[in-house]
Amino acid sequence: MEASIININDILSFKEIPMETVYDIEVEDNHNFYIATNTAPMLVHNSGKSDWVDEMCIGYNAEYGWKTAYASPENKPNVIHAAKLEAKICGQWVNRQDQISSDWHRLAKEFIDNNFKFIDLDSYDLDEVLERAKRLVRKFGIKVLVIDPYNKVRLKASLHKNVNEYTNDYLIKIDDFARKYDVLPILVAHPVKPSGDDRKTYRPDFYSIKGGGEFYDMSPHGLLVHRNFELDMVEVTVLKVKFAHLGENKSKTWFQWNRSNGRYSEYCYQSENPEMCSNLEVDNDNWLIAKENDVTQKQFDYNPNQTIQPNYNFESETIADVPF
Secondary structure, three states: OOOOOOOHHHOOOOOOOOHHHHHHOOOOOOOOEEEOOOOOOEEEOOOOHHHHHHHHHHHHHHHHOOEEEEEOHHHOOHHHHHHHHHHHHHOOOOOOHHHHOOHHHHHHHHHHHHHEEEOOOOOOEHHHHHHHHHHHHHHHOEEEEEEOOHHHOEOHHHOOOOHHHHHHHHHHHHHHHHHHHOOEEEEOOOOOOOOOOHHHHOOOOHHHOOOHHHHHHHOOEEEEEEEEOOOOEEEEEEEEEOOHHHOOOOOEEEEEEOOOOOOEEEEEEOOOOHHHOEEEEOOOOOOOOOOOOOHHHHHHOOOOOOOOOOOOOOOOOOOOOOOO
């Protein structure tokens, strides 16, 4: 993995913790924390919105062959984001030297290079992001654009307006881009933060986002990804679906985050009461190795005798390396 430079002014605090407690950290204030280990940095996050979106995008690729472009200040550096994608795809974290020389790792790197693009900017402005995304549509045929988080990719031309007018302008631009280029845009938005005792019972919705009224009115779909820290479970709820044949409003499913690879494991038996959910279905398989006659894995076909010759000639203006 490549070394990265950390600006000392960006470090607010540090604490040494034993490795066995890494996954017990409760992250506050919607921040990501990087844990430095002897092998690789590990990402500790809060409710898992970005992680969930990654799994959605991998699923879109497996099912439909859709490619994704990320404008994601939240997931920097790209090496961490690429490693998270690979762990989900291959069923395990890459944290040992012998994995680096494996066929499946080389194939995974090539697969990510071909299907996931990273938009890098010094300052993220929505107009510039959409301009870069247009080029990626034309050159690579991307079908999904992820903006994560919404509040860090600003529409600078409308910053002088009030929050509702700003949000309205922002979403109109997103909608126009989606219609013109036939791209699915996904916005990851943080809710306002609860305080005091409300933190344990707090359950956000559309109106928990700044400009949330505009989000509710103008978004065709909305999902809530919310972690129950006490039960170590993740709730995914449909906040809105515009067309009834595409989903059911207020439906929810409970998952558990798989520490082995960052995937979300679903409970076969679901209940409104999360404590009643049972039969957790854990999948640690390598999705790049297609199961025989499984048409849903057609994008992940793998020939174990194939010699991989990845092509890493990137355009620096739009694409960032996947440097493992």
